[in-house]
Amino acid sequence: MTRRILFFLLLVFAALGRDAVAGPDCSRPLTLALHEHGLLYSADTDSGIDKDFADELIRRSGCKIKVSVMPRSRIWQLIESGALDFSLSGITNAERERFAAFAWYFSNKYYLLIRKDSGVTRLVDFERSELFQLGVIRSFRYSESANRLVDNLLASNRVSQASGLAPLYQALLLNHIQGMIIEPFDTPVLEERKIREITTLVEFNDPTVAHGLIMSKKALPPAEQKKWRALVDEMRADGSVRRIFAKYFKPDLAAAMTDFQAAP
Amino acid sequence: MTRLRLLLLPLLILAAALSITWLVWDHERQSSRKALRSQFDFALREASSRVDQRMAAYEQMLRGVQGLFAASGKMDRHSFRDYVGSLQLDANFAGIEAIGVAEWVPAARYSAHLDAMRRLGGGAYAIRPGGPRDAFAPVIQVEPRAMGDRSPLGFDPWSDPVRRLAMEKARDSGMPAITGKTQLALDNEAQPGFVMYLPIFERGYALSSVSARRDHLVGWVFAAFRMQDLMASLYGEQLPGLKLAIYDGVDASAAALLYQSDELSDRRSPSALAANEYLVVAGHSWMLSLSTRSDFEARYGRNSEALIAVAGTGLSLLLALLAWMLVTGRARATRLAITMTRELRASEQRWGFALEGAGDGVWDWNLQTRETVNSRRLQEIVGADDHDGDSIDRWEQRIHPDDMEKYRDSMQTYLAAAPDASVSCVAEYRIRTGDGRWKWILSRGMVVERDAEGRPLRIIGTLTDIGDRKRMEEQVRQLAFHDPLTNLPNRRLLSDRLSQAMAVSQRTGRYGALMFLDLDNFKPLNDRYGHEVGDLLLIEAADRLKRCVREIDTVTRFGGDEFVVMIRELETLSAESCAEAGRIAEKIRSALSQPYFLTIRRGAAAHQIVEHQCTASIGLALFIGQEATQDDILKRADTAMYQAKVAGRDRVHLAPQSLFNGAGAASTWPHSSAFRVSAGHDRP
Numbered sequence: 009m010t011r012r013i014l015f016f017l018l019l020v021f022a023a024l025g026r027d028a029v030a031g032p033d034c035s036r037p038l039t040l041a042l043h044e045h046g047l048l049y050s051a052d053t054d055s056g057i058d059k060d061f062a063d064e065l066i067r068r069s070g071c072k073i074k075v076s077v078m079p080r081s082r083i084w085q086l087i088e089s090g091a092l093d094f095s096l097s098g099i100t101n102a103e104r105e106r107f108a109a110f111a112w113y114f115s116n117k118y119y120l121l122i123r124k125d126s127g128v129t130r131l132v133d134f135e136r137s138e139l140f141q142l143g144v145i146r147s148f149r150y151s152e153s154a155n156r157l158v159d160n161l162l163a164s165n166r167v168s169q170a171s172g173l174a175p176l177y178q179a180l181l182l183n184h185i186q187g188m189i190i191e192p193f194d195t196p197v198l199e200e201r202k203i204r205e206i207t208t209l210v211e212f213n214d215p216t217v218a219h220g221l222i223m224s225k226k227a228l229p230p231a232e233q234k235k236w237r238a239l240v241d242e243m244r245a246d247g248s249v250r251r252i253f254a255k256y257f258k259p260d261l262a263a264a265m266t267d268f269q270a271a272p
Numbered sequence: 273m274t275r276l277r278l279l280l281l282p283l284l285i286l287a288a289a290l291s292i293t294w295l296v297w298d299h300e301r302q303s304s305r306k307a308l309r310s311q312f313d314f315a316l317r318e319a320s321s322r323v324d325q326r327m328a329a330y331e332q333m334l335r336g337v338q339g340l341f342a343a344s345g346k347m348d349r350h351s352f353r354d355y356v357g358s359l360q361l362d363a364n365f366a367g368i369e370a371i372g373v374a375e376w377v378p379a380a381r382y383s384a385h386l387d388a389m390r391r392l393g394g395g396a397y398a399i400r401p402g403g404p405r406d407a408f409a410p411v412i413q414v415e416p417r418a419m420g421d422r423s424p425l426g427f428d429p430w431s432d433p434v435r436r437l438a439m440e441k442a443r444d445s446g447m448p449a450i451t452g453k454t455q456l457a458l459d460n461e462a463q464p465g466f467v468m469y470l471p472i473f474e475r476g477y478a479l480s481s482v483s484a485r486r487d488h489l490v491g492w493v494f495a496a497f498r499m500q501d502l503m504a505s506l507y508g509e510q511l512p513g514l515k516l517a518i519y520d521g522v523d524a525s526a527a528a529l530l531y532q533s534d535e536l537s538d539r540r541s542p543s544a545l546a547a548n549e550y551l552v553v554a555g556h557s558w559m560l561s562l563s564t565r566s567d568f569e570a571r572y573g574r575n576s577e578a579l580i581a582v583a584g585t586g587l588s589l590l591l592a593l594l595a596w597m598l599v600t601g602r603a604r605a606t607r608l609a610i611t612m613t614r615e616l617r618a619s620e621q622r623w624g625f626a627l628e629g630a631g632d633g634v635w636d637w638n639l640q641t642r643e644t645v646n647s648r649r650l651q652e653i654v655g656a657d658d659h660d661g662d663s664i665d666r667w668e669q670r671i672h673p674d675d676m677e678k679y680r681d682s683m684q685t686y687l688a689a690a691p692d693a694s695v696s697c698v699a700e701y702r703i704r705t706g707d708g709r710w711k712w713i714l715s716r717g718m719v720v721e722r723d724a725e726g727r728p729l730r731i732i733g734t735l736t737d738i739g740d741r742k743r744m745e746e747q748v749r750q751l752a753f754h755d756p757l758t759n760l761p762n763r764r765l766l767s768d769r770l771s772q773a774m775a776v777s778q779r780t781g782r783y784g785a786l787m788f789l790d791l792d793n794f795k796p797l798n799d800r801y802g803h804e805v806g807d808l809l810l811i812e813a814a815d816r817l818k819r820c821v822r823e824i825d826t827v828t829r830f831g832g833d834e835f836v837v838m839i840r841e842l843e844t845l846s847a848e849s850c851a852e853a854g855r856i857a858e859k860i861r862s863a864l865s866q867p868y869f870l871t872i873r874r875g876a877a878a879h880q881i882v883e884h885q886c887t888a889s890i891g892l893a894l895f896i897g898q899e900a901t902q903d904d905i906l907k908r909a910d911t912a913m914y915q916a917k918v919a920g921r922d923r924v925h926l927a928p929q930s931l932f933n934g935a936g937a938a939s940t941w942p943h944s945s946a947f948r949v950s951a952g953h954d955r956p
Contacts (some may be wrong), residue, residue, distance in 0.1 A: 053445065
């Protein structure tokens with residue numbers, strides 16, 4: 009009798025355990041969109057942090073996920089509508105919280121890349137000087153003070169929008185814009201030296217901002233989101249995320265970016 | 273300083289109102305700009321989105337072509353033609369000039385490629401431009417098939433750096449890539465265009481790396497676009513008033529210009545909005561440049577700033593003016609009051625002077641409270657101690673009872689008359705002065721205030737002392753009707769009184785009598801002592817005559833030493849009346865016959881008393897009613913007097929009842945009359 013009871017309990021625990029570690033629902037093909045953005049993804053080479061992360065995620069989940077490349081603004085639009093399931097390296101704000109869930113896997117600071125010949129070295133100077141034009145990627149959000157800067161300049165018609173990072177670098181080189189907001193992975197591969205010669209970096213005095221897997225709330229029920237979040241946490245925990253970042257950054261920067269306290 | 277203080281508040285209000293106007297104007301301007309900006313941003317987003325979507329659609333279409341090769345694993349010309357034919361690239365895809373295939377031909381396969389192409393029917397097939405190169409990527413098929421000299425078959429885009437860049441990009445990424453601005457191989461004219469390439473790889477190989485993709489490259493499918501046509505085929509409408517330009521790359525140079533929506537018109541408003549948006553189209557950067565023309569602002573702006581500015585400024589000025597009027601109102605009213613008071617005072621002084629000069633007093637009666645206000649001069653005239661606050665009733669108590677009726681009549685008639693400012697109330701009456709005497713006054717008044725129904729409330733007037741005038745009038749009257757020597761009524765007054773007496777007699781039926789007297793022995797006195805002494809006698813005789821008759825009777829000096837005495841209201845019977853009249857006549861005769869002591873004054877102190885004896889011959893005639901005329905009666909009395917004279921003087925002779933009634937009834941009372949002079953009886 010006791011043996012039978014033990015056997016039954018074993019079955020129950022096994023079932024519970026399997027449920028707890030069960031992967032996400034792969035019964036339908038899922039979609040994930042990348043956007044061209046420095047080291048995150050480059051269409052020219054079809055490689056980047058996001059690409060690696062996506063590959064690893066797909067591998068671990070065992071799901072069939074169709075990966076495509078599109079502008080960031082289009083990605084947010086599709087995430088909101090539920091036509092797209094995932095994207096990567098997203099940051100949140102109140103508006104995005106309505107339609108997107110996140111699974112954080114790295115965190116970084118934002119910087120203002122300013123042309124040296126603009127004579128501006130501080131954020132306030134940039135905001136005050138009416139000749140300065142800021143280049144941003146449409147629909148991008150940043151850290152708090154960076155967002156404030158963008159909003160203020162937008163109101164005074166001093167922002168040039170772009171659907172990708174590449175034309176912003178070109179515009180900066182041609183002095184059509186005098187500054188742009190960048191993240192550590194925005195260092196362009198091709199023109200790094202040319203850019204570095206004429207620009208300087210100003211750090212926004214904000215805490216680091218967490219980036220993560222973007223999940224469409226419309227496309228994925230909370231239970232599924234939880235499973236995907238568990239998968240991402242697993243990737244962080246076993247050092248996969250850090251390994252990916254280490255491919256692109258120096259080890260200490262990779263560690264700094266991936267070792268952060270994720271919000272609950 | 274005061275003036276400055278008065279200006280301070282209106283200026284402050286003006287400043288505040290103008291500030292508010294400015295705030296509202298500025299707010300409106302900002303809002304308007306914001307709205308305009310928002311409209312412009314929307315248009316920019318919309319424009320870039322439309323281009324993005326269109327390019328994504330073309331990309332997808334090209335992926336279909338790529339899919340065809342991926343599915344079949346070979347380059348089948350017929351399948352390709354059918355496939356492109358089935359795409360039905362109508363006007364909806366007007367931008368696409370051609371869809372074609374370029375084959376990747378390394379130098380080693382050059383000859384084999386030429387042979388293969390020529391075998392397929394292109395006998396004259398050659399790779400253009402010619403010449404040895406490491407690799408070639410000639411166009412091997414174009415749909416729809418192009419005709420004539422401009423056939424792109426054999427054209428090697430790999431030889432063109434612009435195209436080659438895109439082809440390499442597409443090859444390495446496995447993604448679509450577009451060229452920069454270029455002229456299409458099909459076009460004779462220089463029209464801006466670009467080509468989109470998508471690589472075709474050998475089937476069955478992993479393509480996860482760049483090198484793998486390079487190794488298994490077969491060729492490219494491409495689509496050639498004319499920019500102008502592509503833009504014309506975009507869905508949706510561009511907002512009017514906007515100028516759209518698309519540049520290859522991020523530099524807005526003429527060389528890089530791919531498309532311009534409005535080449536001719538370059539009317540930019542002063543507040544023109546302009547923005548650039550950088551598009552990444554199939555891995556290539558485009559710059560979309562949008563700017564507003566003057567009509568954009570007119571169409572989408574609110575244009576109410578000018579109205580606010582004008583209306584606000586106008587209202588501010590009005591408000592300041594109003595404030596100035598309110599602030600200075602008191603000062604201006606005070607100034608006006610001072611001026612008016614000064615003028616009023618001057619006017620009062622003039623009037624006062626005029627009235628005082630004329631000797632008139634002024635009164636002001638309130639007919640409701642019946643209080644009166646009198647001027648000082650009025651109080652002097654009436655000799656009253658009363659000051660202001662006297663009443664109408666107390667005034668009326670002072671009016672002479674005989675004049676009261678006249679006063680009330682004139683007052684009531686005036687007050688009851690229709691309101692007419694030009695009419696005044698005039699009354700002459702006697703008033704009792706402070707010392708109890710009667711004084712004639714002339715009162716003129718005029719209503720100066722009436723109630724809503726026209727009833728008089730207040731009357732103002734003047735009071736003139738007319739005592740002197742009245743006395744003068746009395747003197748004139750005295751001179752006209754009296755004998756200046758004896759002060760007895762003269763013939764004119766006698767005639768008047770005789771008429772009255774005859775009228776009374778007619779009414780009462782009583783007889784009256786008329787005596788005609790002539791002094792006897794009068795002329796010698798005159799001759800001896802002169803007229804002055806004669807006059808004294810006449811005066812004495814007149815006194816004696818007056819003493820002999822009643823008050824109602826009349827003694828008249830008729831001329832020289834002739835007197836007429838009229839007796840009224842005798843008896844109703846002739847005989848009794850005759851007897852009564854005779855008695856009076858006799859009394860008169862007797863009184864006149866008494867000696868006269870006449871004092872003749874010579875110098876300041878000396879005088880002489882003359883004694884004279886004088887008698888009178890009296891003719892008496894009775895009359896009743898209007899039986900006879902005055903002349904008849906006088907004539908009868910005169911005749912009777914003459915008869916008395918004839919009869920020996922100092923007697924009374926009664927005239928017959930009527931001149932024509934015969935003289936038989938006449939009777940005479942004979943008496944002697946003589947005079948003597950009492951010389952030396954001078955009195956000191």
